[in-house]
Amino acid sequence: MTQWRPPLSLIGAWLVLLALLALTVTLAYVPLGAGNAIVAMSIGTIKAGIVAAIFMELRHRSGLTLVFAGAGLFWLGILLWLGLMDFLTRT
């Protein structure tokens, strides 16, 4: 018989993503001061990591693909770092 069921890893990833969504919305209403922004961005990063690792199959990839996937993020870091540097150090 043909295998048509989704692998457990995909189902697991999907459910965890939905759970994280519920968590981040809930935590947004808990007063944490500056912590709210950190929590929101951290959970967002974890969700993005799950999508990249499991849906986009990066956990099965090696070497070059990972470098290419990381390059965009690295250069995004440069843009945000040097771009914000000016605005954060204005007097």
Added chain:
Amino acid sequence: MSEMNYLTADYTLKSWFLTTDHKRIAILYFASLIFFFFIGGAAATAIRIELATPQADLVSSDIYNRLFTMHGIIMVWFFLIPSIPNTLGNFIVPLMIGARDLAFPRLNLLSWYIFMLGGCTTLFAIFAGGIDTGWTFYTPFSTLYSNSYVIVAAAGVFIAGFSSILTGLNFIVTIHRLRAPGLTWYRLPLFLWSLYATSVILVLATPVLAITLLLIATERFFGVGIFDPRIGGDPLLFQHLFWFYSHPAVYIMILPGMGVVNELISCYSRKQVFGYKFVAWASLAIAAVGFLVWGHHMFVSGQSLVASLVFSFMSFIVAVPSAIKVFNWTATLHKGSIHFDAPMLYALAFIGLFTIGGLTGLFLACLAFDVHATDTYFVVAHFHYIMVGGMVTAYFGGLHYWWPKITGRLYSEYWARTAAVLIFFGFNLTFFPQFILGAEGMPRRYHVYPPEFQLWNVLSSGGAVILAVAYLMPLFYLGYSAFFGRRAPANPWNAPGLEWQTSSPPPGFNFTTQPVVTRAPYQYNRDFQAEPQNA
């Protein structure tokens, strides 16, 4: 011609406009770029005529603004950025790595159509009335005050950006995946290292320009936007986003030229490039560090002092890999068997002119001096030494070097040398006086100036005449040779690169048998075929 090649395979228009052969697409780009080069050149001519006298005699200030904007936009986005990558690169990359085509041939053709769409859109903006913002589109002038075709021009540049991205993507993947057996990274000709570095910038910087132009167009269209100072928006944010692209874009415009010069220097001194690995990694270092220096365009804009200091420091750092290259080219010449053929004349001119352009760049990276020189002709002279003295010179050098491979014909060495020498003198006469004008304080982007600046301006305009004639010359002798020149052998310069192992011009899929590489590049022997004597 006895055997079929990519030119004789088919003669229909359809076979050209629907081709996926990288060589034919390169020819399409050649034709388009010549057209844009002369449009941009026409604007430059009008500028130099106006500046021959201190008064406004040819154009009004408004028209003058539109002229230098048109010159900048056309030359930057529709000539310099695609110049070497999309013509010589498109033609040579698969040949150099022993591949049958680029990784994504249809994407390559799409890239040309996108480029032409962007070019036509920009031309429409120019002929409908022009743009007066300068090629930099600075806000809030471009978004709130300029009374010209900013949205259309921005759309043209936006569209052309996607052509750049697709070309960069194609080169990166091709160089990674389609190298011939045995062609390891350290056996790659240095032209490929520099095109790889260029492609990295194309892919990672161009999207930021795209989104920035989109924000400009949105702001202009809706009358309110993210850079609008009336609601607390910061025009400096625009400058950061713009220069995040446009400074690395300067390296898009020089790295391929450096790559070509490697090939020329080693061929015409019959030697390996000195310090191969240093030159190779210097290309990537320039691409990477080039992303960290953009704020040196904003020293007097009001950005924070911390930012200015960091960007100034980084700008000095990026000079190091460029200097490594210049020293290595010079060392390559040492004890070489040097032949002063036309491509070599261009390569030597490149080294000298690029060095002057690079060193004056260091002046401008100094915070204190930059305050004096900002927006003067010193800056104009500096970047023309890099862009025209460097990139255009290398482009002509590469064009002559690979001309027999592209067309299967040999050009007239006599006329080629004459043109090369004329370009060198015409260029220096045009732009060296501008350093002096700038140091004396003449601001850029004005069509009138005090009479004491006239001497240097007349010299500059006179040089521009020589330069214009010299740039027109190849159109004639290369054009002539393409049809009536002596037939070229497969390897007229006795060079070891893979592109010389297939016939001239190459057949449809480049190689009849898959080449295998067993040794490092640039293994020249001293016997240089006597340079072709054209009747």
Added chain:
Amino acid sequence: MPESSAFAPQYASIPHRDHTAELGMWVFIATEVLLFGGLILAYLVYRHAFPQGFAEASRHTEIVIGTANTAVLLTSSFLVAWAVEIFSPDTARITTWLLMGAACLGLAFIALKGVEYSREYGEHLVPGIDFQFAGPRGNSIQLFFIFYFVATAVHALHMLIGIGLLIALAMICRKAPTTRHHTALHSAALYWHFVDVVWIFLFALIYLPGRSSS
């Protein structure tokens, strides 16, 4: 799997072609990261300058629709990943349904987005068309909504392209799919997941700030 046409001449084999296509898609994604990166920088600069204005503006966004849309997109991504995983000629029908389901969820996202836009229009929160906001922070709130509309519109455009790709692939997969189609599906899936990732961050930046205070 049946191979309807041989791989293009610049490749040495089918795996060679597939790996090359995948790398090309990742390079394209790197480009896209920087495209949205410019917007993110603008957002961070203004959020740093006007923290209270951005918090107040965020409270005027429709968090219920935003959350529902996030769930819709995550589910759609899951269906596409599932389709990639089971792709074969024998599962053509299921694959087709999965892709059509993913595309429908994409359309649902767009529809909800439309509802959201129209509500914001009703509240006079659309800069450049109809923006009225009484209060001291009107200007920074306007900046927020400019970012909001540009970012979500650019994202929605990516969604529409993705929906088109999914529908086209669903149509192709109905009839004898080949390894070439698997490669195409794999590339389209990478793109679709990337659009999902962009939304995850836009969601955190647009809807979540300022919820715990007022």
